[in-house]
Amino acid sequence: MNIFNYMKTYDYEQLVFCQDKQSGLKAIIAIHDTTLGPALGGTRMWNYESEEAAIEDALRLARGMTYKNAVAGLNLGGGKTVIIGDPKKDKNEEMFRAFGRYIQSLNGRYITAEDVGTTVEDMDIIHEETDFVTGISPAFGSSGNPSPVTAYGVYRGMKAAAKEAFGSDMLNGKIIAVQGVGNVAYHLCKYLNDEGAKLIVTDINKEAVNRVVVEFGASAVEPNQIYNVECDIFAPCALGAVINDETIPQLKAKVIAGAANNQLKDTVHGDILHEMGIIYAPDYVINAGGVINVADELNGYNRERALKKVETIYNNIERILEISKGQQIPTYKAADRLAEERIDRIRNSRSQFLLKEKHVLTHKL
Numbered sequence: 555m556n557i558f559n560y561m562k563t564y565d566y567e568q569l570v571f572c573q574d575k576q577s578g579l580k581a582i583i584a585i586h587d588t589t590l591g592p593a594l595g596g597t598r599m600w601n602y603e604s605e606e607a608a609i610e611d612a613l614r615l616a617r618g619m620t621y622k623n624a625v626a627g628l629n630l631g632g633g634k635t636v637i638i639g640d641p642k643k644d645k646n647e648e649m650f651r652a653f654g655r656y657i658q659s660l661n662g663r664y665i666t667a668e669d670v671g672t673t674v675e676d677m678d679i680i681h682e683e684t685d686f687v688t689g690i691s692p693a694f695g696s697s698g699n700p701s702p703v704t705a706y707g708v709y710r711g712m713k714a715a716a717k718e719a720f721g722s723d724m725l726n727g728k729i730i731a732v733q734g735v736g737n738v739a740y741h742l743c744k745y746l747n748d749e750g751a752k753l754i755v756t757d758i759n760k761e762a763v764n765r766v767v768v769e770f771g772a773s774a775v776e777p778n779q780i781y782n783v784e785c786d787i788f789a790p791c792a793l794g795a796v797i798n799d800e801t802i803p804q805l806k807a808k809v810i811a812g813a814a815n816n817q818l819k820d821t822v823h824g825d826i827l828h829e830m831g832i833i834y835a836p837d838y839v840i841n842a843g844g845v846i847n848v849a850d851e852l853n854g855y856n857r858e859r860a861l862k863k864v865e866t867i868y869n870n871i872e873r874i875l876e877i878s879k880g881q882q883i884p885t886y887k888a889a890d891r892l893a894e895e896r897i898d899r900i901r902n903s904r905s906q907f908l909l910k911e912k913h914v915l916t917h918k919l
């Protein structure tokens with residue numbers, strides 16, 4: 555990978571490599587675009603097969619955050635961190651403190667939160683070193699774990715997509731295949747079960763599968779079987795690139811609506827779904843509940859206000875489906891247009907010189 559070429563193609567601002575020998579920290583902070591405000595995006599800890607894979611993941615996820623925050627109506631740009639390591643074995647307090655000091659050194663250009671492999675406890679340790687961290691413990695007056703709120707947003711967005719596909723947003727009786735039943739999807743399964751949907755689930759973690767089988771009466775299949783089960787809705791809630799050349803021909807669902815980031819392996823896969831008449835709820839639109847929730851901390855956290863904003867995910871999905879139909883374009887393109895138009899509008903309205911720009915974190919500093 556030619557890093558500068560890649561950064562130039564997608565117009566990235568900054569890539570920061572953080573190393574701390576004592577704690578074993580190896581982190582990459584990618585900042586994509588800060589036109590709308592400081593870059594906000596979570597920290598993923600993952601045992602990457604190579605450094606190149608880690609860099610690529612950080613870059614792709616950071617760009618996704620720019621688009622996610624823009625469509626969600628947040629005054630925040632896009633960034634993301636990946637920490638290279640096994641979250642089950644390689645974490646230690648010094649690592650997150652060293653990482654917190656790196657975040658502090660960026661002086662508010664980047665604000666972090668949880669993602670796959672990191673927890674509220676990890677954010678609390680980062681908070682020892684910097685204010686530029688969200689999703690910390692409610693004991694600090696903060697929003698805590700974003701996953702349940704992400705799940706609520708996915709549930710609302712799924713209903714909007716179902717309305718388009720089936721003529722009603724009621725999910726009772728619908729068969730929903732859920733891939734990965736971790737932090738977000740556990741809560742999603744609860745919403746779906748409460749509404750009377752039938753769940754087919756899979757996960758590489760057997761305990762996670764058993765929990766939803768026992769609590770929500772889900773049926774379980776092996777990880778490689780989830781793509782071709784008979785279902786109405788497929789909800790990818792594990793990792794990215796699961797909509798690809800191998801999986802698309804297997805899909806029986808009329809709707810794809812799930813929490814995972816970067817679900818399409820490539821944009822061409824979004825084009826194919828469109829041609830097949832499968833309604834794809836763009837990942838970064840439907841899974842914005844968590845970032846909306848943690849972003850609310852920047853104004854002094856108010857859960858009611860945050861949840862009200864998460865409700866707008868329903869309308870955002872409706873709007874994207876309308877644009878997609880009206881302009882005959884795939885839904886991922888409709889979402890990208892919304893994001894890019896908002897970023898351009900704000901960029902153009904910022905032509906005046908200000909001696910000191912108001913910082914989104916003014917209250918914290």
Ligand SMILES: NC(=O)C1=CN([C@@H]2O[C@H](COP(=O)(O)OP(=O)(O)OC[C@H]3O[C@@H](n4cnc5c(N)ncnc54)[C@H](O)[C@@H]3O)[C@@H](O)[C@H]2O)C=CC1
Nearest residue numbers: 700701704734736737738757758759777792813814815844
């Ligand atoms: N946690 C949050 O608030 C948000 C999460 N997301 C995205 O949603 C997805 C899920 O996030 P979390 O629930 O927090 O992560 P998690 O790590 O708690 O859950 C993911 C689950 O997927 C399972 N999994 C991994 N590979 C699998 C495979 N090949 N087949 C089946 N299952 C597999 C894991 O065992 C785990 O149980 C991620 O892509 C994340 O980036 C997006 C927005 C916010």
Ligand SMILES: CC(C)CC(=O)C(=O)O
Nearest residue numbers: 595596667668700844845
């Ligand atoms: C987990 C969220 C709080 C932020 C994020 O990184 C995301 O939405 O992917």
